[in-house]
Amino acid sequence: MSKEFTFAIKSICFDENYRPSDNTRITTNFANLARGESREENLRNTFRMIDNRFNALAHWDNPKGDRYTVQLEIISVEMNVDGANSGNALPLIEILKTNIVDRKTNERIEGIVGNNFSSYVRDYDFSVLLLEHSKSQQNQPNQSGFSTPDNFGDLHGKLFKCFVNSDTYKKHFTKPPVICLSVSSSKTYHRTENQHPVLGVEYQQDEYSLTDDYFKKMGLKVRYFMPSNSAAPLAFYFSGDLLGDYTNLELISTISTMDTFQKIYRPEIYNANSAAGKSYQPSLKNQDYSLTRIVYDREERSRLAIEQGRFVEQNFIKPYQAILEQWSANYAL
Numbered sequence: 001m002s003k004e005f006t007f008a009i010k011s012i013c014f015d016e017n018y019r020p021s022d023n024t025r026i027t028t029n030f031a032n033l034a035r036g037e038s039r040e041e042n043l044r045n046t047f048r049m050i051d052n053r054f055n056a057l058a059h060w061d062n063p064k065g066d067r068y069t070v071q072l073e074i075i076s077v078e079m080n081v082d083g084a085n086s087g088n089a090l091p092l093i094e095i096l097k098t099n100i101v102d103r104k105t106n107e108r109i110e111g112i113v114g115n116n117f118s119s120y121v122r123d124y125d126f127s128v129l130l131l132e133h134s135k136s137q138q139n140q141p142n143q144s145g146f147s148t149p150d151n152f153g154d155l156h157g158k159l160f161k162c163f164v165n166s167d168t169y170k171k172h173f174t175k176p177p178v179i180c181l182s183v184s185s186s187k188t189y190h191r192t193e194n195q196h197p198v199l200g201v202e203y204q205q206d207e208y209s210l211t212d213d214y215f216k217k218m219g220l221k222v223r224y225f226m227p228s229n230s231a232a233p234l235a236f237y238f239s240g241d242l243l244g245d246y247t248n249l250e251l252i253s254t255i256s257t258m259d260t261f262q263k264i265y266r267p268e269i270y271n272a273n274s275a276a277g278k279s280y281q282p283s284l285k286n287q288d289y290s291l292t293r294i295v296y297d298r299e300e301r302s303r304l305a306i307e308q309g310r311f312v313e314q315n316f317i318k319p320y321q322a323i324l325e326q327w328s329a330n331y332a333l
Contacts, residue, residue, distance in 0.1 A: 005159075005327070006080045007168040008089065014072040014096065016043040033264070038295040045294050046260060054100075054256035057198060057227065058249060067104050070253055073097040075113060075172075077163060081320055090316050092159065094118040095177065098253035111253035112246060114177030114237075116261065120312040121156045125214075127309035148210070155324060157217030158331045164219070164239075175245060179220065179237040180258035182266050184209035188281045189224055189233055198248045198255070199225035203233040203280065211235075227255050231272040232282055234258060264294050 012018070019039075033042045047070075055065040062068070075097050078089040095118070098111030133149040163169055164176065183189060189203040196202070203224040212222050212235075220237040227234070234255070236242055262270035268286040276282075317324070 005162060007092075007163050007166050008078045008080070009168060009172050010076045010078070011073045011097070012076075014074045016040055016047065018043065018074075033294065033296060042294050042296075045292070046264065049260040049263070049292070050256050053260055054252055056229065057252045057255060061104075067102060068249075069101045069103065070111070070256060071099040071101060071108075072257065073099070079159070079163070081316075081323065090312075091120060093120075093163065095179075096257065097173075098250075098257055100249055100253050109249055110174070112175070112178050112250050113173045114179045115254055115257055117179045117181070119156065119160075120308060120316070121159060122214075123305050123309040124312040124317060125153060125156055125309075127306045128313055129309075131306075153214045153217045155328050156214075157219070158328055160218040162331065176239045178242065178246070178254055179215065180254050181211065181235045181237070182262055182269060183224060183233050183235050183282050184211060185269075185282045185284055188279060189276070191226075191276075191278045191280070196225060196243060198227065198251045199236075199243070200227035200230065201225065201233075203276075226276060227259065230259055230270070230275070232269045232276045232280065234262070264292050264296050267291055 033039070033046060050070050050072075051068070052065075054068050054070050055062055058068055059065070073096070075095045076091060077093040077095075079092040080089045094116075095113060096115040097113045098115060100109040100111055101107075102109060129149055130152065133147070137147060183203075187205045187207070187209050189205050192202045192204055194202040203226060205224070208216070208222070215222065215237045218237075219239050221239070222235055222237050223242055224233040224235055226232060236254075238245075259270065266284065267289045268284045269282045269289075271292065272286055272289045274288065
């Protein structure tokens with residue numbers, strides 16, 4: 001390859017006036033919230049939940065519980081494969097950037113970039129490549145247990161690391177990203193004695209999930225913490241020192257945003273009526289939970305993930321297969 005991949009970043013406010021653009025990845029969770037008859041009420045209630053959660057965690061010098069409000073930006077990352085030809089840019093990743101407004105001091109404090117994570121190539125890996133691999137394995141004699149395709153997640157991991165180490169990323173963001181996701185329903189988590197004043201009680205597990213391994217190829221480690229008044233641990237993916245690199249307010253901005261999202265997306269786990277115990281296995285079959293007043297179409301999201309996996313296969317993986325294979329083979333940090 002004569003030219004390296006280049007990246008471009010676009011930012012749009014995620015507020016109650018947000019409407020997904022035509023080229024937004026439609027399975028993105030916040031796009032799901034911003035469609036349909038309930039869109040304005042959905043968004044208004046979501047941001048109220050985030051602010052309430054933030055102020056409950058940032059309770060010092062905050063007697064009325066209304067000192068802070070969280071402002072969110074949707075960060076869209078495009079990758080250019082053809083160097084100068086921007087017409088072939090691929091919408092690669094969408095993440096969220098948190099910002100904190102201190103109403104007492106009128107200060108706007110930069111939060112964490114990452115949080116929610118959406119990726120076209122990840123859709124392809126999980127909804128096309130892995131699905132086809134699993135089907136082919138079922139038809140093979142003497143096959144038992146779960147397996148993944150060879151080099152599963154390698155290309156996506158290298159693309160992510162290339163972006164985070166790019167001049168474009170460093171120009172826009174001062175700290176590495178932190179991604180915050182749900183824990184895996186296929187694993188059991190055990191409470192430890194370690195407790196952080198903001199992140200809460202730490203949990204550990206005996207073996208990593210498929211998602212943990214996938215994010216490891218992106219250069220991200222994982223730790224699991226259950227913040228105060230949460231129903232279940234959250235999985236935090238990061239590259240540096242989660243406890244040392246970020247301030248309490250930065251961490252609270254991620255917790256309040258993603259704990260709210262998870263209550264909407266996975267109420268069986270994160271809006272359960274009883275909190276995780278010493279040994280905890282999440283379950284989407286749990287019946288003892290409460291629903292938020294926010295409409296979220298989980299079935300639509302699963303269906304659209306397959307459609308968009310096919311989109312990236314036809315428009316990115318197949319047309320640029322030779323270039324991608326050559327780049328991936330030679331790419332190293």
